[in-house]
Amino acid sequence: MGNKRLAVLVGCNYPDTPNELHGCINDVVAMRDVLMTRFEFDPSHIKLLTDEHGSSIKPTGANIKRALSQMVDKAESGDVLFFHYSGHGTRIPSLSPGHHSQKDEAIVPCDFNLITDVDFRQLVNRIPKGASFIIISDSCHSGGLIDKEKEQIGPSSATRTGTTTKTLSTKPKIIPYETVLAHLAASTRINTSDVGTHLRHSFGDDASLRFRLPWHELQLFAQLKPDEGILLSGCQANETSADMSPAEGGGKAYGAFSNAVQIVLHENHSPLSNRELVVLARKVLEAQKFEQHPCLYCSDENANATFLLQPRT
Template sequence: MHGNHSAPPPPPQQAQHFGSGAPGGYTFQYSTCTGRRKALLIGINYFSQRGQLRGCINDVKNMSTYLNQHFGYKREDMVILTDDQQNPMSQPTKANILRAMHWLVKDAQPNDSLFFHYSGHGGQTKDLDGDEDDGYDEVIYPVDFRNAGHIVDDEMHRIMVAPLQAGVRLTAIFDSCHSGSALDLPYIYSTQGVLKEPNLAKEAGQGLLGIVSSYARGDIGSMLSTGMGLIKKATSGNDAYERNIRTKTSAADVIMWSGSKDSQTSSDAQIAGEATGAMSWAFVSALKKNPQQSYVQLLRSIRDELQGKYSQKPQLSCSHPLNTELLYVM
């Protein structure tokens, strides 16, 4: 880590083991990000609603331009939902957001690079299934949330993470309050290193990792039979089973940059005279300054961009153990 003499190593192309406590055959795959690119960008200013924001639509405009110019995401492979558009299909309503999430991951193949960006209000709701340490699920608020309700992290995980094959990259950026675990990814990295990782040995002991891999393959039959066996064996463990059937590890390459820990709010900032989400701005600024960074370098660069201006501490979370010294590709 001395200076920038050489670019960090690219992601390895062979299957990677989950490591400590995971069953031998349980592997994940980094994406080379050389395949198809698709992006879903959602920016909500909540015009003339209480709690109107100013920067969210700008975030999405800036991000889409950046993805297009620097990462080869074509306009026709982007869906942009903002509440300043006339077309009702382009409004960030709950129905449109959920439909677009399904579109984003549909037919994804290994080494594809999918990008999800949300800038808007985020919040917390009482966790109903016991999978959150703090007892709250993270949620995002569609423009019509007062009628249609919010979207919970469990549902975003189910739609956008669970179906992905090994080697598909999904990059997610949440520029919203309480967004630290908005996709429920189990390996959380701060600039100091790993904050949290799942207890795979325990999950394997409960037979849960087998359930996950059949879930990922859409093999509901085998999932139910294993699952039912588990339930008969230990009805008392039923709630744990229900909770962990969505154990959040994944063989895909899912990473998320979030503007804040779950306990923090994210700033609607004024930067260079333009309203913008601090996290979106810092992510783009840091990469523009040096496109050849490792994950941990990029995390530090993002933090440096925010340092002194905002109290929020950006986090990087992943669906698998991450070698943070590898080159960040997208």
């Protein structure tokens, strides 16, 4: 029986590119502090990957997956594994016949080597029984990022009015599929509209499983029983998440969802369930007039488990 608390934190600001964001590194640095002070994570068990200038390990697709795989390899029953991603997301054409949206979700590492919902499903399937794997994804289209995970808090029919706070400048954390495709095509110079061909050509075995495995093998990742994967997404699969920057300086940039989580944790010192955290984060964003709805995907039991398994006193 283990009692390790392990974390991989990834912040992608894409500096000096047309896709530049400003708050993503701040998001994961703030979470690192909270993990150590509130949730008793050992600093040596927290791996931080950012694309700031001078960073020794960049958050490429291969580096992120390697860090996550190493974390999963260390896991034992009783361990808590945590992944916080703040950066761009995208949607790609679905391979699943009859998929309701014909789109699947992916995050966009700094080198555009997409990590898809299938990759996260494969990681969750490797978690030993009794361990938990919690993901916070503050990115566009992040709802459903663990393939086939059960929806607990999901798409809302509520409509919103109003605008975001006037003292802030907002940018959606999305790189459209067409932009991803154009970026990869410029690199490979292959005349095809198949993103998988470009990714396999550029990244080989480091490309997503979704683009490397045949359809019948991908079906082996289908969820057959309750698992310990827990996804707290910054928005629904059809929505964008906001990156906020002070319009006139004098403050830190941040991701709207990551900041909402920080506010909720700061205002609630007692342990919160995963469900309570997402509900309260939704209320914070609603009060701030953001057009995004955080979601929760996990088993019924994990919906009511405390966030990061913080003991109730």
